[in-house]
Amino acid sequence: MKIHFASSNKNKLKEATKILAIYKIKVESILLECPEIQSNDLEEISKFSVKYAFKEIKKPVFVEDSGLFIEVLSGFPGPYSSYVYKTIGNDGILKLIKDKTNKNAIFKSVIAYCESEDFIITFIGQTSGTISTKILKGNNGGWGFDPIFLPKEGNNKTYAEMGLEEKNKISHRKKSLEKFGIWFKGR
Numbered sequence: 259m260k261i262h263f264a265s266s267n268k269n270k271l272k273e274a275t276k277i278l279a280i281y282k283i284k285v286e287s288i289l290l291e292c293p294e295i296q297s298n299d300l301e302e303i304s305k306f307s308v309k310y311a312f313k314e315i316k317k318p319v320f321v322e323d324s325g326l327f328i329e330v331l332s333g334f335p336g337p338y339s340s341y342v343y344k345t346i347g348n349d350g351i352l353k354l355i356k357d358k359t360n361k362n363a364i365f366k367s368v369i370a371y372c373e374s375e376d377f378i379i380t381f382i383g384q385t386s387g388t389i390s391t392k393i394l395k396g397n398n399g400g401w402g403f404d405p406i407f408l409p410k411e412g413n414n415k416t417y418a419e420m421g422l423e424e425k426n427k428i429s430h431r432k433k434s435l436e437k438f439g440i441w442f443k444g445r
């Protein structure tokens with residue numbers, strides 16, 4: 259079984275391909291830059307993007323939207339994670355919360371799947387953790403906020419230090435894709 263994934267992010271594609279393979283779902287990448295609406299709600303953003311992707315390719319398709327929600331910053335950067343990463347980056351995030359004792363954060367992932375103009379379904383995954391006090395890349399390097407996110411289930415290692423295989427067992431993306439995979443296979 260094959261599904262199209264509209265994304266221009268190679269790291270997301272790699273993760274989604276491995277995770278959905280567990281459900282015997284083959285991911286076909288579509289390099290499509292989907293417009294994103296401004297909203298505080300990842301679900302709303304992903305629904306808009308997947309609708310756009312479906313109109314473009316006219317085939318069943320899914321998108322994934324994610325964000326890092328830092329408690330002491332009232333959820334910032336959340337839906338603005340991509341922009342914040344490109345502008346202030348990991349160093350900027352570490353500086354923003356340098357003097358805060360509360361380092362709690364949640365990584366969220368939303369999968370939106372569309373197969374007709376009036377059929378869109380979403381799946382949410384989230385992983386709780388904390389923001390590290392410094393950049394911890396380990397041997398694998400990671401991508402995005404991987405070097406500063408310490409998942410609770412991660413034995414005090416950042417996503418980057420864990421490496422792809424270990425990250426894929428507990429990540430926010432794993433949890434949303436797992437729900438999607440189970441739903442898709444069970445139809």
Ligand code: IMP
Nearest residue numbers: 322323324325339340343401402403404
């Ligand atoms: P978007 O879902 O493409 O809008 O991206 C959100 C941003 O959050 C990305 O550009 C990354 O910087 C970051 N991000 C999302 N998921 C991950 C992840 O699994 N690891 C590290 N950074 C991530």
